[in-house]
Amino acid sequence: MLIKSLVNSGNSRYIFNIYFKRNLTNQVGRHYDIVIAGGGMVGTSLACTLGKNAKLKEKKVLLLEASASKPFNIGGKYSNRVVSINKSSKELLERIDSWKHIEQSRFATVKQLQVSDALSDAFITFGENDDISYIVENDLIVKAVSEEVKKCENVNVLYNAKVSEYILPDYENNIVGIKLDNGDSYTCDLLLGCDGVNSTVRKAMQSDYISWSYHQMGIVSTLKLSEKTTNNIAWQRFLPNGPVAMLPLTDELSSLIWSTTPAEAKRLLSLSEEEFVNELNIALHCKHPSSIIIQQATNLLDTALRMLNCSSVEQKQSPPKIEGIEPNSRACFPLGFGHSSQYIRKGVALVGDAAHRVHPLAGLGVNLGFGDVTCLNEVLGDAVYAGSTLNDINYLKNYETNRQRHNIVTMSAIEGLHRIYNTDLGPVVLLRSLGLQTTQALEPLKRMMMSHASS
Numbered sequence: 001m002l003i004k005s006l007v008n009s010g011n012s013r014y015i016f017n018i019y020f021k022r023n024l025t026n027q028v029g030r031h032y033d034i035v036i037a038g039g040g041m042v043g044t045s046l047a048c049t050l051g052k053n054a055k056l057k058e059k060k061v062l063l064l065e066a067s068a069s070k071p072f073n074i075g076g077k078y079s080n081r082v083v084s085i086n087k088s089s090k091e092l093l094e095r096i097d098s099w100k101h102i103e104q105s106r107f108a109t110v111k112q113l114q115v116s117d118a119l120s121d122a123f124i125t126f127g128e129n130d131d132i133s134y135i136v137e138n139d140l141i142v143k144a145v146s147e148e149v150k151k152c153e154n155v156n157v158l159y160n161a162k163v164s165e166y167i168l169p170d171y172e173n174n175i176v177g178i179k180l181d182n183g184d185s186y187t188c189d190l191l192l193g194c195d196g197v198n199s200t201v202r203k204a205m206q207s208d209y210i211s212w213s214y215h216q217m218g219i220v221s222t223l224k225l226s227e228k229t230t231n232n233i234a235w236q237r238f239l240p241n242g243p244v245a246m247l248p249l250t251d252e253l254s255s256l257i258w259s260t261t262p263a264e265a266k267r268l269l270s271l272s273e274e275e276f277v278n279e280l281n282i283a284l285h286c287k288h289p290s291s292i293i294i295q296q297a298t299n300l301l302d303t304a305l306r307m308l309n310c311s312s313v314e315q316k317q318s319p320p321k322i323e324g325i326e327p328n329s330r331a332c333f334p335l336g337f338g339h340s341s342q343y344i345r346k347g348v349a350l351v352g353d354a355a356h357r358v359h360p361l362a363g364l365g366v367n368l369g370f371g372d373v374t375c376l377n378e379v380l381g382d383a384v385y386a387g388s389t390l391n392d393i394n395y396l397k398n399y400e401t402n403r404q405r406h407n408i409v410t411m412s413a414i415e416g417l418h419r420i421y422n423t424d425l426g427p428v429v430l431l432r433s434l435g436l437q438t439t440q441a442l443e444p445l446k447r448m449m450m451s452h453a454s455s
């Protein structure tokens with residue numbers, strides 16, 4: 001009670017002195033060099049990456065995860081929560097010896113990506129022979145990385161450990177105080193907030209956070225294809241209410257992410273599974289009425305591109321038909337944008353969704369988080385190697401600058417795509433169709449786009 005009223009009065013230094021400093025730093029095992037709050041895909045990978053960094057081997061790391069450790073049944077049904085991870089993310093998982101566990105379990109490789117517009121004939125394809133991305137279940141990533149965390153002697157993991165309060169360093173002290181909702185407390189030199197979109201670390205930092213809702217829900221489900229096929233293409237179709245995407249899992253299964261309005265999502269989830277599949281096949285295949293002007297303009301551009309010898313030889317393909325869904329595999333999630341103006345503060349850094357949240361239309365959310373992990377690991381290793389402290393603000397600044405440079409560009413591109421495709425206004429449909437058609441014809445531009453999305 002006393003602590004709460006002191007927190008409310010804003011006297012954090014006083015609380016720190018009477019509560020954390022006096023009571024805790026003397027208790028063996030209660031002080032860590034680094035505490036990571038949040039053991040999702042990003043937090044667990046960060047714990048493992050730091051644990052395997054030879055420059056940081058003397059540093060004690062504690063990972064706190066609010067939920068229980070999740071079992072993963074390799075032979076069981078596919079989870080409806082999967083992510084498309086790019087080559088850089090796969091490389092990170094390889095570096096921390098976790099990819100081999102995924103390889104031994106299950107994942108799918110995307111060799112081609114086809115994006116199309118339901119309101120015109122415009123489409124774009126990426127990829128030929130090279131791998132574009134890998135589809136892995138979220139829980140499998142956490143499981144694979146956790147196997148390797150167990151081997152890191154300097155990393156402790158606590159499940160069912162929900163943090164209820166942080167006391168961050170101020171101008172006088174450098175130690176972070178952390179209180180769990182079971183009453184346990186810890187201190188550390190550096191707190192890393194990997195606690196997702198509603199990050200309490202970010203709130204404690206009082207960072208400016210720009211955010212908005214897309215007024216869309218992302219429906220997920222595991223889909224059964226009507227026939228066995230070499231399923232290595234990821235499909236995305238922009239519909240007037242939002243994009244529908246299918247990611248390969250096996251030759252007979254794909255994973256769905258269908259973004260639509262909250263009212264439509266509610267209706268789709270209330271349908272029987274058979275009715276849902278019918279509506280999904282319509283969404284994936286049916287031609288929407290498009291304007292004559294748009295058709296004529298795209299035909300004209302196609303002719304011009306052919307004359308210039310830069311028309312693409314690739315033909316638009318149709319996604320496979322869906323026969324059914326895995327029973328009870330439908331679920332939906334609210335979609336929104338968020339970006340923290342600050343990723344760091346004295347003794348603290350934000351990583352992953354705690355720092356940035358994007359629309360899943362480009363499948364890049366966790367990839368940005370894995371990029372943060374790689375960068376922060378390098379920066380902290382450099383700090384210690386140079387004889388500095390883990391919470392040296394100059395090194396943390398390097399992390400913030402480096403990641404914001406990358407993340408803001410990517411997030412702006414995703415936001416731009418969302419805005420251009422979230423309308424059925426004739427002139428916008430015309431412009432985006434011409435843009436898509438031109439990009440499809442320009443291989444160097446496509447390669448540039450892919451290279452940014454893979455880094």
Ligand SMILES: Cc1cc2nc3c(=O)[nH]c(=O)nc-3n(C[C@H](O)[C@H](O)[C@H](O)COP(=O)(O)OP(=O)(O)OC[C@H]3O[C@@H](n4cnc5c(N)ncnc54)[C@H](O)[C@@H]3O)c2cc1C
Nearest residue numbers: 038040041042066084163195196352353363364365366367
């Ligand atoms: C429908 C959908 C599809 C997506 N598809 C893709 C895709 O294809 N590719 C891609 O790159 N991204 C995708 N994303 C985004 C991706 O899922 C997120 O970027 C990713 O899950 C973020 O991981 P994270 O570890 O940062 O956060 P989270 O997954 O939110 O993990 C945060 C963790 O912190 C824990 N936690 C929270 N508060 C506390 C606390 N107080 N104390 C202790 N622990 C706490 C939580 O229990 C949780 O385990 C998709 C998102 C959605 C919604």
